[in-house]
Amino acid sequence: MSASYTGQKSYYGDGMAQNIARRRRHGRVWHILFYAATTISILALIVLLLNIFNAVFGFVLIEDEVPPTELAPGGDLESLSQGELISLLEEYLSVGLIRRFNFEEPLAERSVTDLAALVQVRIVNPTVIEAWSLQESLFQSDMIRAEHAAHPGTRVQFRSWLSARFLVSPQNPRPQLAGIRTAFFGSLWMIIIVIVVAFPIGVAAAIYLEEYARSEIWYNRIIEVNIYNLAGIPSIIFGLLGLAVFVRALEPFTSGTVFGGVDPTTANGRTIISAGLTLSLLILPIIIINSREAIKAVPSSLRESSYGLGATKWQTIWHHVLPASFDRILTGTILAISRAIGETAPLVVVGASTFITVDPKTLFSKFTTLPIQIYQWSARPQSQFRNVAAAAIVVLLVLMLSMNAVAIIMRNRISKQRRI
Amino acid sequence: MSDPTAQSGKIDFSPKPRPHEVAIRIFLFVTAAISIVITLGIVLELVKESWLFFGDPEVSLWEFLTSNEWQPVIGKFGIWPLLSATLMTSTIAMLVAFPLGLMVAIYLSEYAPDRVRAILKPVLEILAGIPTVVYGYFAVTFMTPLLQSIFGNDIVDVYNTASAGIVMGILILPLVSSMTEDALSSVPRSLRAGAFALGATKMETSIQIVVPAAFSGIAAAFIVALSRAVGETMIVALAAGAGPNFTINPFEGAETLTGYIVRISGGDISYNSVDYNSIFALGLVLFIITLTLNFISRRIVEKYREVYE
Numbered sequence: 242m243s244a245s246y247t248g249q250k251s252y253y254g255d256g257m258a259q260n261i262a263r264r265r266r267h268g269r270v271w272h273i274l275f276y277a278a279t280t281i282s283i284l285a286l287i288v289l290l291l292n293i294f295n296a297v298f299g300f301v302l303i304e305d306e307v308p309p310t311e312l313a314p315g316g317d318l319e320s321l322s323q324g325e326l327i328s329l330l331e332e333y334l335s336v337g338l339i340r341r342f343n344f345e346e347p348l349a350e351r352s353v354t355d356l357a358a359l360v361q362v363r364i365v366n367p368t369v370i371e372a373w374s375l376q377e378s379l380f381q382s383d384m385i386r387a388e389h390a391a392h393p394g395t396r397v398q399f400r401s402w403l404s405a406r407f408l409v410s411p412q413n414p415r416p417q418l419a420g421i422r423t424a425f426f427g428s429l430w431m432i433i434i435v436i437v438v439a440f441p442i443g444v445a446a447a448i449y450l451e452e453y454a455r456s457e458i459w460y461n462r463i464i465e466v467n468i469y470n471l472a473g474i475p476s477i478i479f480g481l482l483g484l485a486v487f488v489r490a491l492e493p494f495t496s497g498t499v500f501g502g503v504d505p506t507t508a509n510g511r512t513i514i515s516a517g518l519t520l521s522l523l524i525l526p527i528i529i530i531n532s533r534e535a536i537k538a539v540p541s542s543l544r545e546s547s548y549g550l551g552a553t554k555w556q557t558i559w560h561h562v563l564p565a566s567f568d569r570i571l572t573g574t575i576l577a578i579s580r581a582i583g584e585t586a587p588l589v590v591v592g593a594s595t596f597i598t599v600d601p602k603t604l605f606s607k608f609t610t611l612p613i614q615i616y617q618w619s620a621r622p623q624s625q626f627r628n629v630a631a632a633a634i635v636v637l638l639v640l641m642l643s644m645n646a647v648a649i650i651m652r653n654r655i656s657k658q659r660r661i
Numbered sequence: 662m663s664d665p666t667a668q669s670g671k672i673d674f675s676p677k678p679r680p681h682e683v684a685i686r687i688f689l690f691v692t693a694a695i696s697i698v699i700t701l702g703i704v705l706e707l708v709k710e711s712w713l714f715f716g717d718p719e720v721s722l723w724e725f726l727t728s729n730e731w732q733p734v735i736g737k738f739g740i741w742p743l744l745s746a747t748l749m750t751s752t753i754a755m756l757v758a759f760p761l762g763l764m765v766a767i768y769l770s771e772y773a774p775d776r777v778r779a780i781l782k783p784v785l786e787i788l789a790g791i792p793t794v795v796y797g798y799f800a801v802t803f804m805t806p807l808l809q810s811i812f813g814n815d816i817v818d819v820y821n822t823a824s825a826g827i828v829m830g831i832l833i834l835p836l837v838s839s840m841t842e843d844a845l846s847s848v849p850r851s852l853r854a855g856a857f858a859l860g861a862t863k864m865e866t867s868i869q870i871v872v873p874a875a876f877s878g879i880a881a882a883f884i885v886a887l888s889r890a891v892g893e894t895m896i897v898a899l900a901a902g903a904g905p906n907f908t909i910n911p912f913e914g915a916e917t918l919t920g921y922i923v924r925i926s927g928g929d930i931s932y933n934s935v936d937y938n939s940i941f942a943l944g945l946v947l948f949i950i951t952l953t954l955n956f957i958s959r960r961i962v963e964k965y966r967e968v969y970e
Binding site: 264265267268271272274275276277278279281282283285286288289292293296441442445446448449450453454463464467468469470471473474475476477478479480481482484485486489522525526529553554555579580583584585586589590592595612615616619620627630631634637638641642645649 | 679681682685686688689690692693694695696697699700702703706707710760761764765767768769772773781783784785787788790791792793794795796797798799801802803831834835838862863864865867868885888889891892893894895898899919922923926927932940941944947948951952955959
């Protein structure tokens with residue numbers, strides 16, 4: 242009996258064993274595929290970041306109009322005295338220019354450092370004629386040497402396109418002098434307007450939808466569905482809305498002419514306030530959705546105990562629901578704002594300035610922001626603007642990542658010290 | 662005999678009028694209704710300017726919908742070159758993002774140990790948080806040269822839809838994978854346990870049990886990602902080319918709907934011109950496409966969702 246049983250088992254078992262082996266093989270192949278797909282995604286992120294860093298640092302080939310070695314022993318301009326620097330300036334520059342400098346601040350009263358910087362920019366006037374990426378700088382030094390030899394009178398210097406000077410200089414048509422000062426202030430203005438406009442409206446709408454609205458009523462359902470639809474509309478459509486409403490229809494207000502203080506002949510609606518309001522509309526649905534999640538997380542026992550003590554609906558919300566959910570609301574809002582500062586398309590449509598060098602001072606100033614600078618620099622044909630764009634990307638990513646980090650730290654602290 | 666009800670009837674139990682509570686309620690309702698105003702504003706402006714556009718003697722609706730030539734300078738307004746470029750970049754993006762995103766999601770939800778998942782999910786969140794203009798930079802400075810070095814400079818143009826599409830795929834990959842992963846992890850454990858008990862391997866359980874059970878969520882993820890790809894702007898504005906071109910060659914430059922809107926509005930555009938009105942007409946087309954896709958995705962979730970427990 243037992244013999245025939247084992248025989249039978251091996252008869253079926255053979256096929257089954259093969260079958261199982263085949264199925265396991267398939268399982269392993271798919272496992273590897275899943276793993277590979279994940280690895281590819283992570284690799285994409287790494288390549289993206291490396292590609293940026295690759296362009297931020299590297300050797301550059303610089304051509305000086307007047308080599309500094311001709312001006313000072315060893316080329317060290319700061320070793321010269323004040324008098325020597327002034328005579329250099331007078332020797333090389335036109336009388337009119339000197340008069341202008343004297344008018345801005347008398348040369349004799351300027352420090353040696355300032356004068357040396359002036360000589361550096363005005364007389365030495367270095368121009369980057371070729372820039373190499375970090376990878377080329379590290380591994381293709383032969384090519385760089387050959388290029389250097391082909392351009393007599395030039396020097397090779399290692400340059401970080403991201404520098405303190407880059408952060409504080411305004412825009413400049415020459416890549417090595419360009420900076421992000423105006424763009425940074427523009428982005429800062431956007432953040433402020435979005436916080437002032439979208440945050441209160443978004444939170445108030447979320448309170449209404451979570452605490453007051455009964456979803457059986459038709460208009461509440463419409464509002465709810467509508468908010469999810471708005472969140473799915475491409476950002477460029479919001480740009481068109483901003484262009485038609487804020488820039489064009491409300492031009493007297495958004496250009497600032499009705500408030501006075503701006504030149505009505507040149508003023509138009511393509512201002513900071515138009516752009517900020519457009520971005521506010523864009524992230525309003527996101528703030529509402531995030532805030533609703535936060536308010537939803539407050540347990541109803543808290544509300545009921547407040548009602549039990551005789552509090553009114555608004556007292557309950559103001560004194561109990563909002564304080565209990567406020568940190569979550571803030572986290573959601575920070576994430577929404579970090580999305581707003583990365584937005585480019587709607588601002589291009591609203592009409593960001595292509596070239597401004599003055600800081601935006603009022604709500605009615607012309608504007609540019611970090612992502613717009615990155616867009617414009619990336620679109621330029623000169624390759625050196627790619628390096629400048631990469632440096633600006635690093636600043637933008639650091640700004641966004643630090644905002645996200647704040648949000649994540651807050652989220653973790655909340656989940657550790659959950660109240661109820 | 663005294664009537665106690667008559668006495669208690671003097672106590673007023675009706676709610677005390679609280680005008681400020683009502684005022685607050687009305688104020689909150691108004692803030693919520695702003696979202697409706699935004700939608701109405703979008704629809705109104707798009708329709709109004711499109712009306713002016715089609716009212717222009719140079720433009721006919723029939724030509725707009727059928728012609729494959731878009732050259733405003735000589736009065737040719739056919740949407741197909743722009744629409745085909747949008748379809749091309751979106752298709753390429755979905756070909757990259759959907760299989761990869763689905764596999765990443767299956768790995769994260771079914772295979773990855775908790776520690777790996779705790780690291781990978783924030784990494785994908787970072788990928789999702791990077792501004793699109795940075796992806797545009799990536800397409801121009803990395804993907805296009807890469808494609809050129811693979812296929813040759815004479816085949817791959819400096820601006821081409823393939824590069825824009827692939828990078829757009831990387832951009833929407835985190836969206837696909839996180840939505841799909843949510844759908845997969847909401848499939849109850851008992852289904853997997855049942856499959857294992859019947860002798861299914863891990864792969865069979867994942868692909869034949871869990872994925873079909875999460876079908877509605879995965880389909881919704883696909884459509885939401887597609888709608889995102891159609892509306893994506895900065896990558897195509899930088900990498901896909903700046904001129905309408907009716908072609909199916911992914912290595913040629915071709916301007917998409919969004920790319921055209923950005924290029925035209927980025928210049929100094931005068932109001933009441935055909936150019937100005939045309940970007941609103943194209944915006945209306947874009948709006949209808951994305952709204953339809955979002956609507957379909959919600960219907961799929963409602964209609965095909967498997968309700969467990």
